Amino acid sequence: MKFIHSADWQLGARFSNFGERAEALRAVRPATLRRTLERARAEAADAFVVAGDLFEDNQVEDSLVREVMALFEAFPDVPVFILPGNHDPLCGPGCIWERPPFREPPAHVTVFREPRACPVAGGWFLAAPLTQKKSPRDPSLALADLAREVAGAGPRAGVTHGSPAIESKHQPDDHPVHLEAASRAGLDYLALGHWHRWQVFDGGRMVMPGTPEPDGFDPGRPPEGAAPGEAGSAGPRGRVALVDLPAAGAPPKVTPLETGSLRWIALDADLPDWDACRARLEEKLSGPDADPEHTVLRLTLRGAPDLRVREAADAWLDRALGAYFARIVDDRTVPALSEAEATALRREHAVIARVMDDLEAAAALVGGRRDDPPSVGGLTLKQLEALAAERKQDWREFDESFWRTAREVLHRELREVTS
């Protein structure tokens, strides 16, 4: 018996921090699903299993639900078995599985509506669906009961959804699944879903394939065998598992299939040393592997660039990042003056220079040890308090981002005034 084990498609998931591109990111997943179904057909798989969380939520819009069903209907030769997970539990009327079209699906689409065994290609699927978002119960316990009831030969594959019960790595009410649940229930394989990265347990009998299409820059722990992720490296592509169970009692043959169409990459850029920085970015972004159309990029800008550098960087980034599928520029820079600017400023605009010094001093004062009046020659705590009071504000509300903004505003306005 041979099948595709997928999980955590999370169709309809939100990507709020991508603003206008969130819709595009959402739209990628149905395409990935289509490709995966094509792959199942190509592999002549006996089944296409979704081990929970096909949808991000029970209340995703109907059009999406119909679109997904239309996809399954487009592959009538691929039997689909869907297990409700914690994101789309079978929780009564109003949930996806109780609404059309999944309420009365076509013959080749099966929704596991209760714990049950289901014969497939000489073997068995034993499914334990979730009926609520949270539960401290181990959903695999039902599989052990089912296994006792099933008579007959053939390999047995369990299907359920929950957190591998790793000490201190899971929430007690997040459907904990025993780490040797497959062996315990006498299963040849347990198709698990929930966490979004590839994981293998129970001597290779219990597999969590992760999400087929990644949804974040921080993939958490990297998949087994991979080197620990470092900032600036690409996250893993999404995967499903191609599972082959030759016979009852035989070890399963599990092959990860890369399905994800987007890579999620997070990069850092230290702006003051712009030339070096640009060289490094060019290397990373325009190497042979570069695939901007299929990359989601997060660029964190750091350092204290002066206006000139900042302008140069902005111009370059506008050009260089335009082609990316989606991007986030996380600007953590601190605007600064160049040496020449600083000198000229001190010479010609002593008061403004003084104010700039004040900002540095106040930022240090507020950001650093607040209780301790600084020795810096700039603004004193008392003066800061007085100024804030004059503005009917509390100086304690002036956080790091306030000072950064203040610097930015000052630089920008100064530039406009002097030009």
Added chain:
Amino acid sequence: MILRRIRLSRVACFLEGVETDPLDPGLNILAANNEEGKSTLVRAAARALFDRYSGKSQEIRNLQPAGTDLGPRVTVEFSNGREVFRLEKQFLQSAGSRLYRKNNDKWDLLAEGDKADRRTLELAGGEQPGAGATKPQHWGFLRYLWARQEEPAAWPSWDGNAGGRVRATLARVEVDPVADSLEAALTGRFHECFTPNGQVKRNGPLHALTGELEALEAELAEVAAGRLRLEEQQEAFGRLSEELRVLRGEKERTREEADRLIEAARRAESASREVRTLQKALAEADERLQAVDRDAEKRKRTESEQAANREKTEAAEARVERLQRIRRELEERLARVEREGRGVEQAVRRLKAEQAGVQLRLRIAAARESLAEKKELLEKIEAREAELQAKERDRAGLPRLSGKRLEALRALAGEIRDLKNRLAAAGLAVSVTAAQDRTMETDTPEEGRRSHRLEGGKSADFAAARELVVHLPEWGRIEIRSGAAEVREKQQALETAKENLAAALRELGTERFEDLEVACARARELDADLKNLRQGIGDVLGRFGSADDLRRTVREEEAALGKLLESNAAGDGPDGCDPDELRRRDRENERKRQSLEEEHAAKQREAEQLRRDLTANSRECGEAEGERNRLRTAAVVLETRLKEMAERYGDGGLEEARRRAGREFVQAEARLEEAKRLLPEDWEALPGRRDRAVKAASEAGAEHDRRREALLRMEGEMRQRGSEGLYSREVRLREKIALKREEAGALRRRSGAAGFLATLLGFRKREAFERVLAPLEEQLSVQFGELTGRRERRVFLDENLQVTGVGRDRESGIPFESLSQGAREQLLLALRAAVALELAEEEPQVLILDDVLVNTDPTRQQRVLDFLESLARRVQILVLTCHPDRYRGVGQRLALHPVREDETGTPG
């Protein structure tokens, strides 16, 4: 720069050449009347120093003498503190300019024409305007150090090079326009989004964003609430479905139980109906049996009654017969006795009539006797009454008064006497002794006039109570009076007593008391006689109350006798028989009558006894006949009853009926026992249980249906809500909100930071100015104090070196505009002095005061002079004034000296 000398020719009023004395480095006073050209002198010098010689502007033309086209010529000698220069300049006609430098008493030409102008301008610190004549702002420090007569009492602004230089020199700080613009820009940025109070500005971009954000968040809250509700519903749905399952079980169970009980109750009901029917049948059988028994008993009783009745009837008939016989006998005896009684009765009646005649005659005799007696008595009494009436008439003429009253009157008479005696003793006593016999008269109130016979030689005494008038013949009248009070009182008492006595006597019809006493004695005698007479009459009257009673009795007896006589005349006996004979006959008749009456009574008693016996017999006879008749009737009833019974039971008779009824009763009893055995033990409770079960089933069913209905509705609602895509809507809203929030946050942060920066910049600017302004303010305050004599006040400047106020501190100072004109002039002078002093540190300076302080009163003038003298030690001062008296005794007095034309020379 300081001035050394000025010379003019062909300038305004100075058509001819004129020249000042050399100016002192200290205080110089140029005193002249107005219109004598003091100001012209200085103005022309300024034109020479700062305007190009080639200038032809109106200001230059104004230097020409009125109505001429002569070229004005000005020569100014000045010094920069190290060297002395001389500038010769002619405008308009033959215009030219030459600058010399003094070199040991001779002048070296330094430059000519434009070059000379430029050099001069450099030395004087002036500026060239773009076109036209120079204005004060081009005159370098003189702009601030030349107080012009026509200038308003305000400080010139610090713009331009000279202003900046002065300010830089004074405050040693550059006013940075960039900083000002930056502050304005930052403030503007802040105010795009916020009001001055820090509130979000309406119609500002932040306000708009916040509004959009709020709308989105409200929508999100709605969607999220919908989602939450759906989730709650799903949870409730699971719970309710389980409850519904339990309810369905209950519904079925209760229905079955109800059906079972309905059937059981129905069976029990029919069995109990059967039992009731059989019980009724048994009761009827019992009743029939008892009726038969009752009839048997009744027949037996009737038959024995019939036998007894017959015997009684015979006895009753015998008795009736006996009684009727006795009756007849009694009736016969009674008739006889009654007959005999009637004979005796007739004899009695006859005797009675005879007896009545005798008695009448007896009564007439007695009446006649009594009447005679009474008539005699009446005569006697009438004689005594006549006597009595005579005596009573006598008595009526005498007074009637009680003994007590008489005693009182007697006492009163005694008192009068007594009083008279006393008065006589206490009153007047006159003793008269006549020589010869004489008659005299006295007159006293007591006795009136009385005549007395006096014997000669013998004294006669006269007394009176009070008043005594003596009439002596031939002599006249002597009146003697007593004045004693006691006599007066007694006299009065006597009068009163007399009046009282007289009144009482009048009342009694007497005049004198003695008469009264006599009448009273007579009356007492008469009263005793009357009493005796009345007593006598009373005794005679005896049983009669009065004579009238007696007379009435006599009349009545006469009438009674008359009647008796009438009745006798009607009777049959003779009238005038002997009463004793009559009495004897009467007694005889009485005896006969009594014996006859006794006989009659005995007859009557016998008859009465017989009647009573007859009545008793008749009653007994009636009873006996009634008894006999009753028995006969009863016999008929008994006969009928027996006949009826025999008819009712017919052939079989009573015994057969009794047997049949007994058989039926036993059968009915057996059937009832059988039916009772078939009835369930708790059959009576079954209908109640059945009703309960039916109700329970109905309730459970209704509850189940209601819940199922609710659940179906809920399911419909959940399906509807589930298909609304709430999550997707929420996601999109969150995405929009994230964008808006970021945008609004950034805007808010940027605007807030801009505001803060503006505040910070303002603070730093203020601080910088305050730091450099302090020494200048100090110096200015000192100068102003010197000038005004009020050293406690400080003068405050703003960052533009404008005076903001005067007072103890910056906030409470009096604004410059609010100061008096004099104070303003003084303050400006102090400011000029301060400026001059500051500038003089680097180069000597001239301070020109053209008729300033005109508003300063003379008392302060001394302080002004002190001030100017003190200032003049470090600054050259040129005072132009039309009040020379105010400046007497200070500085060097300048005079204008005419000079010849050729002496002035002509610049090439």
